[in-house]
Amino acid sequence: MGLLDVLRGKFVDPTHYPSVHEGGDIITTRLDAVVKWGRKSSVWPMPFGTACCAIEFMAFTASHYDVARFGSEVLRFSPRQADLMFVAGTIPDKLAPVLKTIYDQMPEPKWVVSMGVCASSGGFYRSYHVMQGIDEIVPVDVYVPGCPPSPESLLMAIMKIQERIQRSQQAKEPQGKDRVGAAGDGAIDRRARRAAWRKDDAERTSQGLPPRGVLTLRVMPEEAKDTEPHHG
């Protein structure tokens, strides 16, 4: 379609764009899809590296594994410029307020990867000064097992985060904040912990609530099933 064609009186279909319909260089898409595509292909991670995992994190960013292939090589050491936080390493109680502050400083939307067993559950440091999983205070999107996880698992985690971005999924609440012992009082020893659990179960039963950690499954009616992918 050109001006010349119009002047010559040739029939012009106003809905026909040659650059689109005849294989040109324009594509049409929905705005949210292209935003998500851009977002997931340029994740800027902030390494909150504290211990051994940070060393493997370095290997993950360095020459051999090369995270640049996933568009995430722009490491930001300021939380204000990052949208993905890698918590790499043990978080002792002394560091917990720092982690919380840094998480709060990240702009929305933001994602968190808990790298390694120490960040995920305290690992084999069940002791007086170690937080038993960062999800006591911050929401976690992807947990990566391993002590430390290999760089391959971290690449997997980046891909999982990309999937979550594509589906507009984001963890909002610290999953472990209600965990018995999260406030530091319960996890004294196994017997004390069990007693605390029993007390908690009894309290919830008296209020008519199910005990914590019990999964209730229900069959979803056919018409309520969401066939479309999620768009946030």
Added chain:
Amino acid sequence: MASAVDTPAAPAGATSAAVRVLRERFGDRLRAVAEFRGDLAITVDRSAWVEAARALREDPELDFKLFLDLCGVDYLDKEDRAERFEVALHAYSVSTKHHVRLKVALPESDPTVDTLCGVYKGANWFEREAWDLYGIVFRGHPNLTRILTHDDFVGHPMRKDYPTAKRHVLKKSKEWLLKVPEGSENLIVNIGPSHPAMHGTFRIQALMDGETIEDAEAEIGYMHRNFEKMAESRTYWQVIPYTDRLNYCSSFMNGHGWALAVEKLLGVPAPPRAEAIRVILSEFSRIMDHLVAVSTNVVDLGAITPFFVVFRAREDIYELLDACCGARLTVSYVRIGGLAADVPDDFEALCRKALASIREVTKQAEKLLTRNPIFANRFRDIGVLGADDALAYGWVGPCLRGSGVAYDIRKDHPYSGYEQYDFDVPIGTVGDCYDRYLVRIEEIYQSLRIIEQALGKLPKGPIITDDKKVALPPKSEVYSNIEALMNHFKLVYEGILPPPGEVYGYTEAANGELGFYIVSDGAKHPWRVKVRPPCFNIYQAYPQMIKGGFLADAVAIIGGLNVVAGELDR
């Protein structure tokens, strides 16, 4: 071949010298003298504590100038102990090559003793730690506050009556470590604990007068994950994975040090093949640690190329470790009395490949840095610490050698057969960042020499001791032989049972002397394990070193010291 058992054979002359001098001075205030596995331990009365330490340091005949370690021990409900607490000081004399342990017993009702800060500068943080973890009060200490645990912590966690997993939650970090003086217009700059230049979780606050640092204060404990408390409820084997996570840049060396310390306690040496493999892997770990130290240090200064260059060689070393034990970083490859398994068939080929790539990348990195004027200007005459101060703080390893003291445990107290290998110990002349860098680079080349020699004469034979009370029998025998089955069962069920006693085992780790002070009461768990972390002493001097300099220099200095959080806070 020398092993952990027979290395620290202290000649009678010097041991008696220390005892003689102290006995002359203090008479019966010197309470006890003990020698176990070659370690000399002197117990003095509380009233003679400071004077005895001063005598050890300043008597020209004894010359225990290098401060190593100071720690508390809790002997709760031990019938053979009159008092509950004990404080142990470890010191070393570079001139006479002797270690000494000075102890004082303190009653539960009044765990108080005079401070050693006036004798050894390095005692400051160690005494704070002993107060924090054990509640031992040091009279006259300038700043006796919590150091490893946080401010909302209640109780002294290393005491035997404190439950291992009892936590106290901290809601808010301490905001100010320093105060701006009244009427001053100076500014406080906070760096860390999460800061790219801090390589982990250290925190420093600097009082700035323009660009110059007027005063500085450091805060540690952000990586305090209770190695020592955990070790008290683990068997001697089960501690090995924990040691890997002390200095995680060179994990194998920590396990090596732990195994040697326990072997010293047991009196069971490892077979020659195991020792040679340990030496090879330890030297590879040392190279890995130095490469990381140098490359991340210059990343802070704005040069990222060396980082990408040297990490190629690191991958080759990881491949080697992976082939040996199945883990890249946290290897857990040593066992008490040897190694977990023999090396793979292509071990030598993998080693040669790693050697070649290390040589190549080190040369490349050196070409990028050593004569680079920008780099040299940032490093020369920055962070100078003289030999005397370095010894008083208890510096060891490349940092101490950078300050010009030729103390390398591999040379002075060879272990694992280091006396068979020919290598040099580089030392610096000025004690600045540039010297520490040069020492590290030269040590990489020396480590390559050691590995090549060790590979050339790698002995054949078993890889773990055949002592049935220490090492598990081979699986093939366990399934076919009732005696081996019983040995296996007993060892797994009861653990290794060492004789009661206390030893201080020490090795030259990548950052310097890594010591393990083990107190055993004959049970399967160690009664007390104290790690003597090289970084603790090194980082303690850091706030003093940066005073009067520029803030940008502080960043250059910290990377050059190579402080590792896991080892610093344990």
